Amino acid sequence: CNGMSGALDPRIQQEIVERDLYATAVLSGNRNFDGRIHPQAKQAFLASPPLVVAYALAGTVRFDIEQDVLAVVDGREIRLKDLWPADEEIDAIV
Structure with a gap:
């Protein structure tokens, strides 16, 4: 990954x-300096790949990954825990 978002x-x-505005990037790379991802991204936070995915799904870093609702589908609130695989599912793949 060259670190550029396009x-x-x-x-x-x-x-x-x-x-x-302070546009913010959340990435799993090893560099987080200003402008690394995009010239307009004034902040960058390093996180694990699963956490990067969680914030991408949420669309914001102002998101409580344990409590906040990602979406409402057919009247049902969907939280990250509803989508996240169990440890056993991950272990079965590895």
């Missing part, structure tokens, strides 16, 4: 610039 949607980039 182009941002122009509307998102415009919001970042106009509102002086």
Whole structure:
């Protein structure tokens, strides 16, 4: 992985610039300096690959991965624990 995210949607980039937002990246690489992922990403946090996936699914780092609802499907609240494999399932793959 070269650490680059590619182009941002122009509307998102415009919001970042106009509102002086701190766009944040969560990555599993080993470098987290400003601009590593994208020139507009002012912050980068290193995390384990599963945690990166969790925040990607949530779409925000302002997400309590143990409690917050990811989505509501057919009236049912879906949390990360509903999607996450059990330790036994992971061990069976390895």
